[in-house]
Amino acid sequence: MSSSSQAxxxxxxxxxxxxxxxxFWLQLxxxxxxxxxxxxxxxxxxxxxxxxxxxxxxxxxxxxxCMLLPGPEAQQLAIxxxxxxxxxxxxxxxxxxxxxxxxxxxxx
Numbered sequence: 074m075s076s077s078s079q080a081x082x083x084x085x086x087x088x089x090x091x092x093x094x095x096x097f098w099l100q101l102x103x104x105x106x107x108x109x110x111x112x113x114x115x116x117x118x119x120x121x122x123x124x125x126x127x128x129x130x131x132x133x134x135x136x137x138x139c140m141l142l143p144g145p146e147a148q149q150l151a152i153x154x155x156x157x158x159x160x161x162x163x164x165x166x167x168x169x170x171x172x173x174x175x176x177x178x179x180x181x
Contacts, residue, residue: 087125091159091166097124098155098170105174109147116150127154148172 089097097119104115113136120126135157139149148171155167 084125086128089124089126089158091163094126094155094158094163095166095170098151098167099173101151102171103174109145112147113150116147116154120154126158131157 101112101115101119104112107114117132121129121132132154135153136146136150139146139153142149148168151171152164152168156164159166
């Protein structure tokens, strides 16, 4: 399925600006409540349902793929969605900002 496929009767998907996406990834990086499962739920709610940056089918396909890979699912999902929205720069920004809060609490 393409990222533009959507269920009948739903609002069309909206492509965010790069700065709008950066603000979201930074905000998500500082929300650690619920751990990875909570962050995935927030991405589902915000990116699929509220902001409509990505379709439900594409989100679930990406989540299933990330669950098969070793490593942190939530971070992998954020990187993929960042890449999907803004290619390489979007993936790097999403991945970096997703973990930025951790480095700010580690000290030096």
